[in-house]
Amino acid sequence: MLNISKNKVSNFLDLNNYKAGKATLHNNQHKLFRRVLITSAILVIIILLLPWTQNITSKGIVTTLKPNQRPQTLQSPIPGRIDAWFVQEGDYVKAGDTILKISEIKSEYFDDQLTTRTSDQIKAKSASVNAYRGKVDALKNQYNALQQEQKLKLEQAKNKLMQSKLKVQSDSIDLEAAKTKSNIAKTQFERTVSLQEEGLKAVKDVEEYRNKLQEATAKLISQENKLLASKNEVINAELSVSTIITSYNDKIAKAQSDLYSAESSALDTEAQVSKLENSLANYTKRNSLQYIVAPQDGYINKAIKSGIGETFKEGEPLVGIMPANYDLAVEMFVKPIDLPLLHLGEHVQVQFDGWPAIVFSGWPNVSYGTYGAVIVAIENFANANGMYRVLITRDPDYEPWPEALRVGSGAQTIALLEDVPIWFEIWRQINSFPPNFYTPNGNEASKASDAKKK
Known part of the structure; x- marks a missing residue:
């Protein structure tokens, strides 16, 4: 079969009488192989010439747009002892509703009169x-x-x-x-x-x-x-x-x-x-101050101090509350090398944990299950992990974010930059070069975002 012996099988048998022999001794197999190679090469060249949107991918978490809309803990400005609870975890409270009552533990304030x-x-x-x-x-x-x-x-x-x-x-x-x-x-x-x-x-x-x-x-x-x-x-x-x-x-x-x-x-x-x-x-x-009240409408998350008669110092968290009305946003963390490439108003694609998605980072138009966002704030100081925090919120020109989305969920973000050929992107990735640096003029960022959506 491999023709490595001097005694060839073809000298004793006619291989054309067998299907396997006919397939093996086919004279057009080299032509077909060349056609496949040529076709593949043409397809590769065409693919390499296709446009590719440079991007910066990072992980983030879902948060709120405004600081007063984020989960918070309620503290007491005075030390005391818990006397009574008026809510339980998961209850909805309005601004001014009493959550718990405390009493004094300092002797100079014991006098009721x-x-x-x-x-x-x-x-x-x-x-x-x-x-x-x-x-x-x-x-x-x-x-x-x-x-x-x-x-x-x-x-x-x-x-x-x-x-x-x-x-x-x-x-x-x-x-x-x-x-x-x-x-x-x-x-x-x-x-x-x-x-x-x-x-x-x-x-x-x-x-x-x-x-x-x-x-x-x-x-x-x-x-x-x-x-x-x-x-x-x-x-x-x-x-x-x-x-x-x-x-x-x-x-x-x-x-x-x-x-x-x-x-x-x-x-x-x-x-x-x-x-x-x-x-x-x-x-x-x-x-x-002996009555801890809700600062705004929201839901009671967790009672940090529980029971009756438990004492606490001033400033200690007593209960967690999540505001009822909030505007969702995502905080993403980018490397210092990528920070100069981001600008306010640029478009970002977001994939949320729990929502299936098919993502083509360089072809946002064919991605499925991602949601549009726009950069609203860029931090000017690095965190302890050496990353810069960037805040993005929903792009009003895109479809709404999922209603069931909750604060604290994970997210994957893709910040879209310039359009370049695929071969250039491959060459950049092989050499570990950063994406192209550019500064949008005027409404150039929004125009680029509109062009990407089309």
Whole structure:
């Protein structure tokens, strides 16, 4: 059969009489083989020249478009103990519905009448503030009265001082007149004595003029005394002015000191009232925090803290809730080498876990079971695993995503880039080159997406 022996079978048998022999000794087998090779080569060349859409494939998970639509846990801002549950896992709750009730575990908040007692303290302190304000007003009136009284007393003392000075001037003038009269009386007396010695005047006249001289001298001495008394009154008036200023300054300073003390006490009491009001507001708010309510409409996922009487610290998660209304999205993770190739608004194909699909990554038009999406956000900082997070959501121009899709499901994403021949893509893959880098201008990304859909 293999013709490796010198004794050939064909020398003993005619192989054409057998079907197997006829098939083996067929003369056209080489022609058929060449045709197959040529046809295959032509098909391969044609396939290599077909367009291929470059893409970036990655894995992702289903999430929500907005942060407030994602699953969350409810925490208590205060430590406490669970007293009662009002829901069970799987229940639908509306915003504001009570989920559970807690009680205090700190001794300073055990008093059930804490807010009432604090309110009474505020009322007492407020009354004290009013009393201090009344005292302040009274001291202000006293201060103003002392100032007015000082002003009047000073005017009175200054008037008396002026009168004393004027009296000094008047007495000075009277003294000069008395001196003049005294000199005249002395001159007349001396002249009369001379004339009496000459015999021209009688002794009677001398005695008369002597009497007049003595009277003038007495008036002169009296006027000098009056002048000295007037000067003394000026000194007393000046001393009175100084005494009034000093005395009333002391009184006014004391009244002002009392006024400042009263104002300081009033402000200090007001600060205490404000502090008590702050404490009352905190106590009231803390009482409202004893009821954990739903922040938005959603479903209770899991009770993290369970049972009655279980204690917890502030900030510990108590229960998980999933919002009822949300917009689905997929977060995909790409390598740093592929990140510059992605741009906002570019089209992405998504395959969800649980939905069968036939995917041709380079021919999105013939893929089956994939859904259209568009890039809405690109993270600017790598995660701990060295990958960049890209957020995509449903492309409104494509068919809706499955209604039964849930947050947390797995997904496979295919980001579509430029169209290149298949031979170029094979050559790129063999050399481990990244896809072609390009930057869309204006609406070029959306136009490219529309072209891919056609």
